[in-house]
Amino acid sequence: MTSARTNSPDGAAGFPPDLLVSLDRAGGRGLRLQLEGELRRAIRGGRLQIGTALPPSRVLAHELGVARGVVVDAYAQLAAEGYLEARQGSGTRVRTSQPADAAVAGSAAPPRDVGPRLLGGIPDPASFPRTQWQRHYRAAIAGLPTATVAYPDPRGEATLRAALARYLGRVRAVVTRPDRIQVCGGFTQGLVLVCRALRARGATHVAVEDPCFGYHRELIANAGLEPVPIPVDERGIDTGELARHEVAAVLVAPAHAYPTGAVLAPARRNALVEWAEATGALVIEDDYDAEFRYDRAPIGALQGLRPDRVVYGGSVSKTLSPMLRVGWLAAPEDLVSDLRREKLYDDIATGTLDQLALARFLEAGDLARHLRRVRPLYRRRRDVTLAAVARHLPDATASGVAAGLHLYVRLPDECDERALVRAARQRGVLVEGTARHWSDPAAAPPALVLGYGAAGEAAIEQGVAALGDAYAAVRTATAAA
Amino acid sequence: MTSARTNSPDGAAGFPPDLLVSLDRAGGRGLRLQLEGELRRAIRGGRLQIGTALPPSRVLAHELGVARGVVVDAYAQLAAEGYLEARQGSGTRVRTSQPADAAVAGSAAPPRDVGPRLLGGIPDPASFPRTQWQRHYRAAIAGLPTATVAYPDPRGEATLRAALARYLGRVRAVVTRPDRIQVCGGFTQGLVLVCRALRARGATHVAVEDPCFGYHRELIANAGLEPVPIPVDERGIDTGELARHEVAAVLVAPAHAYPTGAVLAPARRNALVEWAEATGALVIEDDYDAEFRYDRAPIGALQGLRPDRVVYGGSVSKTLSPMLRVGWLAAPEDLVSDLRREKLYDDIATGTLDQLALARFLEAGDLARHLRRVRPLYRRRRDVTLAAVARHLPDATASGVAAGLHLYVRLPDECDERALVRAARQRGVLVEGTARHWSDPAAAPPALVLGYGAAGEAAIEQGVAALGDAYAAVRTATAAA
Numbered sequence: 014m015t016s017a018r019t020n021s022p023d024g025a026a027g028f029p030p031d032l033l034v035s036l037d038r039a040g041g042r043g044l045r046l047q048l049e050g051e052l053r054r055a056i057r058g059g060r061l062q063i064g065t066a067l068p069p070s071r072v073l074a075h076e077l078g079v080a081r082g083v084v085v086d087a088y089a090q091l092a093a094e095g096y097l098e099a100r101q102g103s104g105t106r107v108r109t110s111q112p113a114d115a116a117v118a119g120s121a122a123p124p125r126d127v128g129p130r131l132l133g134g135i136p137d138p139a140s141f142p143r144t145q146w147q148r149h150y151r152a153a154i155a156g157l158p159t160a161t162v163a164y165p166d167p168r169g170e171a172t173l174r175a176a177l178a179r180y181l182g183r184v185r186a187v188v189t190r191p192d193r194i195q196v197c198g199g200f201t202q203g204l205v206l207v208c209r210a211l212r213a214r215g216a217t218h219v220a221v222e223d224p225c226f227g228y229h230r231e232l233i234a235n236a237g238l239e240p241v242p243i244p245v246d247e248r249g250i251d252t253g254e255l256a257r258h259e260v261a262a263v264l265v266a267p268a269h270a271y272p273t274g275a276v277l278a279p280a281r282r283n284a285l286v287e288w289a290e291a292t293g294a295l296v297i298e299d300d301y302d303a304e305f306r307y308d309r310a311p312i313g314a315l316q317g318l319r320p321d322r323v324v325y326g327g328s329v330s331k332t333l334s335p336m337l338r339v340g341w342l343a344a345p346e347d348l349v350s351d352l353r354r355e356k357l358y359d360d361i362a363t364g365t366l367d368q369l370a371l372a373r374f375l376e377a378g379d380l381a382r383h384l385r386r387v388r389p390l391y392r393r394r395r396d397v398t399l400a401a402v403a404r405h406l407p408d409a410t411a412s413g414v415a416a417g418l419h420l421y422v423r424l425p426d427e428c429d430e431r432a433l434v435r436a437a438r439q440r441g442v443l444v445e446g447t448a449r450h451w452s453d454p455a456a457a458p459p460a461l462v463l464g465y466g467a468a469g470e471a472a473i474e475q476g477v478a479a480l481g482d483a484y485a486a487v488r489t490a491t492a493a494a
Numbered sequence: 495m496t497s498a499r500t501n502s503p504d505g506a507a508g509f510p511p512d513l514l515v516s517l518d519r520a521g522g523r524g525l526r527l528q529l530e531g532e533l534r535r536a537i538r539g540g541r542l543q544i545g546t547a548l549p550p551s552r553v554l555a556h557e558l559g560v561a562r563g564v565v566v567d568a569y570a571q572l573a574a575e576g577y578l579e580a581r582q583g584s585g586t587r588v589r590t591s592q593p594a595d596a597a598v599a600g601s602a603a604p605p606r607d608v609g610p611r612l613l614g615g616i617p618d619p620a621s622f623p624r625t626q627w628q629r630h631y632r633a634a635i636a637g638l639p640t641a642t643v644a645y646p647d648p649r650g651e652a653t654l655r656a657a658l659a660r661y662l663g664r665v666r667a668v669v670t671r672p673d674r675i676q677v678c679g680g681f682t683q684g685l686v687l688v689c690r691a692l693r694a695r696g697a698t699h700v701a702v703e704d705p706c707f708g709y710h711r712e713l714i715a716n717a718g719l720e721p722v723p724i725p726v727d728e729r730g731i732d733t734g735e736l737a738r739h740e741v742a743a744v745l746v747a748p749a750h751a752y753p754t755g756a757v758l759a760p761a762r763r764n765a766l767v768e769w770a771e772a773t774g775a776l777v778i779e780d781d782y783d784a785e786f787r788y789d790r791a792p793i794g795a796l797q798g799l800r801p802d803r804v805v806y807g808g809s810v811s812k813t814l815s816p817m818l819r820v821g822w823l824a825a826p827e828d829l830v831s832d833l834r835r836e837k838l839y840d841d842i843a844t845g846t847l848d849q850l851a852l853a854r855f856l857e858a859g860d861l862a863r864h865l866r867r868v869r870p871l872y873r874r875r876r877d878v879t880l881a882a883v884a885r886h887l888p889d890a891t892a893s894g895v896a897a898g899l900h901l902y903v904r905l906p907d908e909c910d911e912r913a914l915v916r917a918a919r920q921r922g923v924l925v926e927g928t929a930r931h932w933s934d935p936a937a938a939p940p941a942l943v944l945g946y947g948a949a950g951e952a953a954i955e956q957g958v959a960a961l962g963d964a965y966a967a968v969r970t971a972t973a974a975a
Contacts, residue, residue, distance in 0.1 A: 138643030147635045154628045162619030163948070164816045198679065198841030205840055235839040237718075335645045336846035358716040359686055359840065360679030365817035367845055467644070 036077060044079050046471055048087040053471075056096045056107055065107045067097065089390075090469060092139075128441025129476030133272060133419035133464035134226075134302070134331065140387050141334045145379045146370065153369035165362035167353050169196025169341070173372040177341050180375050181325070185303060186313030188320040189343035195352040196363050199340040200299060200328040204229060204264070206359070207297055207324055207342070208236035210351035216261030219297075222250050224450035224457065226271040229264060229299075242452035245270050247412075249277030252284040262295040267315045268303040272447050272462045273421045274413015282315055289322040295348070296323040302331040302417040304384055307392045309415055321345045329371065331418060331466075332384060339367055391418060394465040397473050402463070405481025411463075418466035421447070423458060429487055430459035436483035442476045517558060525560050527952055529568040534952075537577050537588055546588045548578065570871075571950060573620075609922025610957030614753065614900035614945035615707075615783070615812065621868050622815045626860045627851065634850035646843035648834050650677025650822070654853040658822050661856050662806070666784060667794030669801040670824035676833040677844050680821040681780060681809040685710060685745070687840070688778055688805055688823070689717035691832035697742030700778075703731050705931035705938065707752040710745060710780075723933035726751050728893075730758030733765040743776040748796045749784040753928050753943045754902045755894010763796055770803040776829070777804040783812040783898040785865055788873045790896055802826045810852065812899060812947075813865060820848055872899060875946040878954050883944070886962025892944075899947030902928070904939060910968055911940035917964035923957045 036047050052067075067073070070084040077084070088105050091097040098108045161170075168174065174191035181187035197203040208219065219233050223242035230240045241258050244251045250265055265285070267277035277285070289296045298315050316325035320343075328340030344352055356362065374380055398420055402411050406422065413421040424430065430446040437444050445462050448454035461480075465473055517528050533548075548554070551565040558565070569586050572578045579589045642651075649655065655672040662668035678684040689700065700714050704723030711721045722739050725732045731746055746766070748758035758766070770777045779796050797806035801824075809821030825833055837843065855861055879901055883892050887903065894902040905911065911927040918925050926943050929935035942961075946954055 135644055138640045141643045143635050143638070147632055150631060151628055154624050157624070159619045162622045162815045162817055163616055164811075165819070198844075202841035232839045235835075330645075334643045335842075336643055338646070338841060338843060338845040354716075358713045360683035360819060361816075362819060363679075364819040364845060364848055367848065 036079070045083045045086050045090075046474070048077070048079075048083060049090050049469075050471055052087065052091055053096060056091075067105045067107070069104060128443065128479070129468050129472040130443040131464050131468055131473065131476050132443060132445060133462040133466075135464055135467040136331050136334060136418060137387060137390065137467055138334070140383075140390065142379065142383050145383070146333070146374065149373040149377065149379070150366060150370040152373055153366050157366075157369065161365060165365045165368075167357040167362045168192075168349075169194060169363060170365060170368040170372065173368040173375075176372040176375040178343075180380070181314075181327070181341075181343060184381075185300060185311075185325075185327075186317040187325050187343050188317050189325070193344050193346060193349055195342040195344060195349070195356060196368060197340050197342060197356065198338045198360070198363055199330055199335065200301060200326045201232065201340070202359070203326040203328075203340050203342045204297065204299070205232060205236055206352050206355040207262070207295070207326075207344075207348070208233055208238055209355045209359075210348060211261050211295070212237050213351065213355075214261075218258070218260040220255055220258060220260040220263035221452075222265060222270055223452045224272060224447060225264065225266070226299075227449040227451075230452070233264070240452075245273060245275055247273075247275050249275050249281050250285070252281045252288060255285075256288055260294060262297055263289075264297045264299060265315070266299040266301060268300055268312050269413065269416045271301070272413075272419070272450050272460070274415075274417065274419075276312065276415075277315070282318065286315065286319040286322060290319060294322075295345075298323050298325045300325060300327045303327075304332050305388065305391055305418060306416050307388075307395060307414075316343060321347075324348060332380060337367060337371075339363060339371055391466060394468070394470055394473060395420070397470045398463055398465045398477065401474050401477035405477050406484055408484075409461075419462050419464040422461040422463050424460055424484075426458065427491065428459040428484070429491060430457070430461070432487045432490070433459070433461070433480075433483055436487050437480050440479040440483055442479045442483070444476070444480065517560070526564045526567050526571075527955070529558070529560075529564060530571050530950075530952060533568065533572055534577060537572075548586045548588070550585060609924065609960070610949050610953040611924040612945050612949055612954065612957050613924060613926060614943040614947075616945055616948040617812050617815060617899060618868060618871065618948055619815070621864075621871065623860065623864050626864070627814070627855065630854040630858065630860070631847060631851040633854055634847050638847075638850070642846060646846045646849075648838040648843045649673075649830075650675060650844065651846060651849040651853065654849040654856075657853040657856040659824075661861070662795075662808070662822075662824060665862075666781060666792075666806075666808075667798040668806050668824050669798050670806070674825055674827060674830055676823040676825060676830070676837060677849060678821050678823060678837065679819045679841070679844055680811055680816065681782060681807045682713065682821070683840070684807040684809075684821050684823040685778065685780070686713060686717055687833050687836040688743070688776070688807075688825075688829070689714055689719055690836045690840075691829060692742050692776070693718050694832065694836075695742075699739070699741040701736055701739060701741040701744035702933075703746060703751055704933045705753060705928060706745065706747070707780075708930040708932075711933070714745070721933075726754060726756055728754075728756055730756050730762050731766070733762045733769060736766075737769055741775060743778055744770075745778045745780060746796070747780040747782060749781060749793050750894065750897045752782070753894075753900070753931050753941070755896075755898065755900075757793065757896075758796070763799065767796065767800040767803060771800060775803075776826075779804050779806045781806060781808045784808075785813050786869065786872055786899060787897050788869075788876060788895075797824060802828075805829060813861060818848060818852075820844060820852055872947060875949070875951055875954060876901070878951045879944055879946045879958065882955050882958035886958050887965055889965075890942075900943050900945040903942040903944050905941055905965075907939065908972065909940040909965070910972060911938070911942070913968045913971070914940070914942070914961075914964055917968050918961050921960040921964055923960045923964070925957070925961065 036044050070081055070088060074081040074084045088097055092099055096108060097105050099105045173196060174194040177194050178189050178191045181189060197206060217239060218241050219238045220241045220243050221230050222245045233240045241260050243255045249267060249270060255263060267282060285296060300314055314325055316323040324345060325343040329337050399411055399414060402409055402422060408425050410423045411420045430448055434444060434446045447460040447462055448457040451457035517525055551562055551569060555562040555565045569578055573580055577589060578586050580586045654677060655675040658675050659670050659672045662670060678687060698720060699722050700719045701722045701724050702711050703726045714721045722741050724736045730748060730751060736744060748763060766777060781795055795806055797804040806824040810818050823833060880892055880895060883890055883903060889906050891904045892901045911929055915925060915927045928941040928943055929938040932938035
């Protein structure tokens with residue numbers, strides 16, 4: 014056991030001299046996780062108060078007798094979780110608005126689930142770049158042309174469409190122009206605008222991956238179209254099977270199918286656009302988390318292969334936050350005016366200020382900077398999740414590991430997915446099964462979506478350990494039955 | 495002719511000592527309009543540069559030999575137009591971002607219409623309270639609970655729904671609770687959510703006022719329902735005629751029918767809710783500009799009479815700006831979950847930060863303050879519009895004058911509305927006819943919607959004068975034909 018009184022050596026204000034940080038070198042947990050845990054508890058418990066300056070990492074590392082990197086990483090993790098903030102020139106301090114405090118003060122009801130939340134598709138809430146976003150929003154208001162304080166253009170603000178066309182071309186190899194971009198309320202509204210435009214043209218059926226994000230299948234049905242499920246295997250959607258159906262469009266996530274994480278194989282990418290070309294059907298490309306690639310080069314958007322048959326969709330929901338509700342479509346020319354009409358007859362337009370703030374955010378390079386900052390964070394969380402699954406759920410197989418914000422964790426056939434999810438929730442772990450994402454939930458192989466975007470490494474470790482416990486309990490109950 | 499070199503008497507920086515302000519006391523134009531015009535030209539022409547401090551009103555009034563109120567009013571008007579800004583403690587200065595400059599710098603294409611824009615339903619763009627809105631947005635980001643940086647509640651943020659329930663109860667006598675409020679992208683999306691919810695229940699027909707805001711009729715049709723036009727007279731919608739049709743709902747604007755400005759008579763208010771009660775139909779109340787009342791006490795919302803049969807809708811589009819895209823519904827209990835579903839399957843939710851900023855804006859009393867500030871502005875513009883119509887269009891009759899942001903200007907039967915609108919545009923005046931708002935445009939009596947919300951008094955005077963000229967030209971052409 015190593016311990017240190019973390020006296021602030023330079024007399025910086027407020028770091029309590031009696032704060033005891035204890036690290037257990039004999040135990041199984043890494044020194045960084047221990048240090049993180051100690052500091053987190055100290056902040057939560059009020060021992061480290063708001064605004065308190067932490068010792069420089071070099072100093073604390075020396076006192077604790079650990080490598081400096083251990084302290085640097087622990088500080089970074091707690092900053093990402095919202096407990097600490099690092100300011101240029103003034104070191105690391107306890108953040109003024111704490112995640113826990115704020116949640117209680119700001120909402121009428123406390124959050125229902127207090128344990129680890131391992132849900133798919135949600136980025137780290139503490140990493141949302143509040144300061145930069147606020148800076149660009151303020152600039153957007155200050156620079157707002159008075160003529161713009163009116164009903165906005167249904168297609169979106171010209172500056173945002175120009176910024177998006179540049180960004181998507183550069184980062185995702187999307188072939189488009191500002192006048193082919195439709196700004197919308199997240200990719201969700203983009204998809205529904207496409208569905209309504211197709212329906213107005215007489216379309217009745219839209220193919221979807223099976224499994225796919227179940228909410229999208231429901232959304233398509235709610236828009237009055239019949240979703241036609243097409244099997245997905247480890248090479249993505251079965252294009253041979255797709256060709257046997259008459260559909261007006263197909264919704265695919267070629268870079269990272271949900272929930273399995275399959276990547277559309279090169280031969281099938283070509284087959285898909287050739288099918289679209291031959292039949293006149295539309296490919297709707299959901300590029301929902303393509304910005305997160307860990308172990309391989311990114312795959313360009315499918316749209317680049319045939320921009321006149323693919324409508325490309327994305328949003329800031331995974332890169333910044335789903336609370337912003339801003340997304341975009343890059344559409345074939347002959348769809349542009351129909352999308353505009355559907356937007357006009359839905360909510361007229363997306364809010365101007367959010368659009369102008371995002372345009373500035375993109376043009377200033379802040380999205381790229383933000384992604385450089387969070388990618389390593391997610392990669393580490395992915396690694397922690399993989400290691401924890403190997404340790405606590407040795408019977409399971411994780412896949413979809415090269416990208417995104419979640420793992421697909423396949424369970425043994427005899428495992429009861431619903432019972433496991435229930436048992437996990439009883440242990441305070443919020444996790445989801447995958448049955449809902451299959452067109453026939455009863456035929457779905459038992460599996461979990463393990464989202465690591467919004468949970469810290471300690472929470473992941475704790476959550477997967479509890480999952481292992483839940484799994485053992487469910488297996489015992491099944492065997493006994 | 496009175497003139498003054500407006501030397502800044504207290505040596506305040508920047509007001510050019512050689513700026514000549516000339517007022518012609520013999521001419522017909524008021525001194526304030528002249529002073530406004532001189533200052534506007536000086537700012538536009540660059541003689542008064544950005545950031546320049548203007549002399550205190552007392553000083554300038556003394557130099558010009560006019561009443562101080564003349565200068566105070568001229569400053570206020572130019573501030574409302576975005577040329578000047580008044581700061582507590584530092585006097586009045588030329589605003590950093592100018593309407594004209596900004597419009598050119600901020601958008602790719604210059605505005606098409608450079609003359610007066612007398613369009614209905616648009617509030618004063620220069621009055622948008624940038625500073626207060628920015629302050630509340632910043633506070634919303636700073637106070638954002640980390641748990642909220644996720645997918646938002648489709649119904650809307652709890653704090654906004656609570657603030658809206660209080661505001662609507664107090665200001666519009668709406669009887670509701672936070673859990674009956676649905677936040678949406680302007681009233682537009684609220685209306686479309688109601689339409690889709692009704693359609694999902696099997697509804698096929700929705701009654702509308704004839705005339706009504708034509709876009710709403712189109713939107714209802716686009717949502718797959720058939721609009722059924724019911725005549726509006728000077729007492730509002732004909733409830734006797736309505737009762738002869740089978741419809742699932744009726745869309746009405748009881749406080750201020752568009753475009754005629756008719757107010758629903760008390761007997762008909764009762765007849766309408768009794769009809770809804772008896773038939774099980776829904777009343778959709780569009781309360782679009784009820785905050786602007788000039789010559790009489792405000793009329794409470796119809797919804798208060800029968801909250802279980804009326805869905806009330808409003809937005810910030812007329813009070814703050816349509817660019818924000820935030821509106822709300824106060825719905826009967828049995829509609830709440832259907833509206834939530836339609837919102838979820840449309841764009842999931844409205845952006846969190848805008849919602850939280852608006853909640854703070856409302857709770858801080860800033861909307862009430864803003865309305866106190868702009869009501870006199872609009873009232874003066876209404877009066878200027880009425881006087882200008884009497885002077886330049888003596889054959890026309892203006893109505894709907896007690897409320898809102900526009901006048902309904904009925905033209906003689908033989909006037910060709912479309913030719914007049916065209917002739918006005920040729921003279922640089924952007925104005926709209928009313929034919930589009932009637933179910934049968936060919937049967938519409940010739941009339942104009944004269945919007946005074948977004949145009950300064952000088953622009954109104956100039957625009958209506960040009961309209962008078964256009965009217966004379968069209969009448970001559972008609973007579974010659």
